[in-house]
Amino acid sequence: MSQSNEGSPAIPGQRQFFGHPAGLGTLFFTELWERFSYYGMRALLVLFMTAAVVEGGMGFDDPTANAIYGLYTAGVYLAALPGGWLADRIFGQQNAIWYGGIIIAAGHIVLSLPGFGLVPEAYGFFLGLILIVVGTGLLKPNISSCVGELYPEGGSRRDAGYVIYYMGINVGAALGPFICGLLRVNMGWHWGFAAAAVGMIAGLIVYRLTQRHLGEFGKEPHPTPPEKQGQTKAMAWGIYALTAGLFLFALLALQGVVVMDARQMAEYSVYVIVGVAVLFFARVLLDSKLTKIERNRTVVLVALFIGAALFWSGFEQAGSSLNLFAERYTARELLGIVIPAEAFQSLNPVYILIFAPFFSALWINLGRRNLDPSIPMKFALGFAQLGIGFGFMWIAASLIQDGDQVLPTWLLLTYLFHTTGELCVSPIGLSATSKLAPRSYYSQMMGMWFFGAALGNLLAGLLAGEFSGDQVEQFPELYRQIVIFCGVVTVGFLVATPFLKKMAALDTPTDDLVREDEPGAYEGGGPKQPRD
CATH class of the missing domain: 1.20.1250.20 (MFS general substrate transporter like domains)
Known part of the structure; x- marks a missing residue:
């Protein structure tokens, strides 16, 4: 894999972001807006589900609303596992971030559509949540891995880069609930959901305009050996089928065919x-x-x-x-x-x-x-x-x-x-x-x-x-x-x-952890010395 000089220490005249590679700015603002959208919508979620129908909510009782909330937030974490695999084997990290952001934005838009009379409330709500889970699974694990690759030299400079990156996460997480909440109170639930969509779209725009700063890492998936290509394709299609099955189950439940x-x-x-x-x-x-x-x-x-x-x-x-x-x-x-x-x-x-x-x-x-x-x-x-x-x-x-x-x-x-x-x-x-x-x-x-x-x-x-x-x-x-x-x-x-x-x-x-009778047992199994 070719390495650009984005990851090298600051060079006079080279574009920088607070003394770090310019690619850190790309990831900082992309993640800031993604977290704005995620936490902004999440802050509305249980309140919206428990609000009476006459108040524009879903009218669910507290146990049902909180169980749905738990399923949704758990799904976001679980989706990161296949999302990371798809990036490594099929899309490449940079494309996975882009596709994930598009799907997240689509999910927030679908959530907001019922407020404008475009789709039934339940359809917009559940299909929107599933889209956000799928999109976050693609974006979240891969954008974090891209940060580390900006610093091939490792060391304390990489740690400092992650500190700046996590500041972006928390700035977005702080702004999202506050702004979406204000819109909900003053304009209605679906304006809050729409604001989350705008946040993710802003992140996508920033990402696309500055993606060149990320260099070569993650542009292409890791090469798959010929003997494993069939297995890789089967795994990918299995993930696609599982995702399609999730949407199908939701549609059948919304139609009353299955009870959820x-x-x-x-x-x-x-x-x-x-x-x-x-x-x-x-x-x-x-x-x-x-x-x-x-x-x-x-x-x-x-x-x-x-x-x-x-x-x-x-x-x-x-x-x-x-x-x-x-x-x-x-x-x-x-x-x-x-x-x-x-x-x-x-x-x-x-x-x-x-x-x-x-x-x-x-x-x-x-x-x-x-x-x-x-x-x-x-x-x-x-x-x-x-x-x-x-x-x-x-x-x-x-x-x-x-x-x-x-x-x-x-x-x-x-x-x-x-x-x-x-x-x-x-x-x-x-x-x-x-x-x-x-x-x-x-x-x-x-x-x-x-x-x-x-x-x-x-x-x-x-x-x-x-x-x-x-x-x-x-x-x-x-x-x-x-x-x-x-x-x-x-x-x-x-x-x-x-x-x-x-x-x-x-x-x-x-070195004491390697078996003397199996010197190659751990080759390729992970980093030699995990960093703190």
Whole structure:
């Protein structure tokens, strides 16, 4: 593969983006607008589904709406797996980003069409969601991989490039809910969905006009050996058939030919994902080619997989039960202006922008003093903060029992602690996966991280369904149980930390992980030394 000088250190006269390759600007603004569209629409989703039909909504009850929300957000993560494969084998990363963006924009447009009388509401809603899932599966994993390829030299400059890139993600995630929420309040639901479409179209325009800055990486798919071309084509057609089957199922359900129970589908999906995870980890652990250290590290990854899924099941209440709490039980008037409930969805990315540099510096400084908490310890800290956040909701839920609305302070504090908890779990878990994954299963282990997130989102939708609007008196007890559960998981990770830390054996040199009797066993199985 030819490398352009886009990835080399800054050269006088060469076009740059904040001292980085110009291609970073392409990816920064494309992802900014894509995240604007995704989080802007997501902030509307549960509110729209639970709003009465006379108010322009879908009229679903809370459990059904939250289950659909869980299925949708889980689908986004699951679609990243075939999306990444199609980019590698069929389209190339750059084309996958372009096609994915077009499909996402089409999904948001379809979502907005019922508001203008062009298609029936249910058809626009469900077909639009499926389009967004499919498009995001193509775009999201591949745009992230393109960032790294701008820096073939690696090192700290690549890390700095990712920091700038993630700033774009969070700027878009902060603007989307706020702007789409304002449009929803002042002009109607479908104007909010249309704004999300405009955001994605803006991203596509930026991408196409500046795509040349990405160089040669990802223009073409990886070459497939002749003996595997038939297998590759069969796999591709299998993915296309599965996607077509998803649309067909939705159409049959909309026609009433098949009955769709969203909550039951979410429950079955949980069983399927858990079953796949069990089979996958069992296969890895029973692989006789693994060294003892690799097998022990896989056990650690199993613990982190479970922890991540449980963490996301609480954290992802943001778009569902906490979103409904903001809409129904929070006083949102400020200086005579009603703040949209969706605006609270902007708190997490704003907090990320504020606190992520602090946490990064904290881990570095603690590491220099040999005081950096271990990976399981950071997970324990994450769950402790998740529990503190829900503790504030426990208090807020108690205050609304007399029919009064509560101050936004409770949600501000909840999102604050959930965000700091996220910073102890999400980047740490992803980094841990890159460090601990056996080389022969490296890519598959990274894929299991998506599976864990999908499982967490499904569980979040089911959990959110317990906070039904007609059972407000049960809210304090439900939040109390979540706080206790977070405390139990925190203690569990604290107790397991010495055991997991020993099994991770991060101080063992990488060369010690190669079996002496099989020197070539891991060739091509993953990077020699995964980066932090």
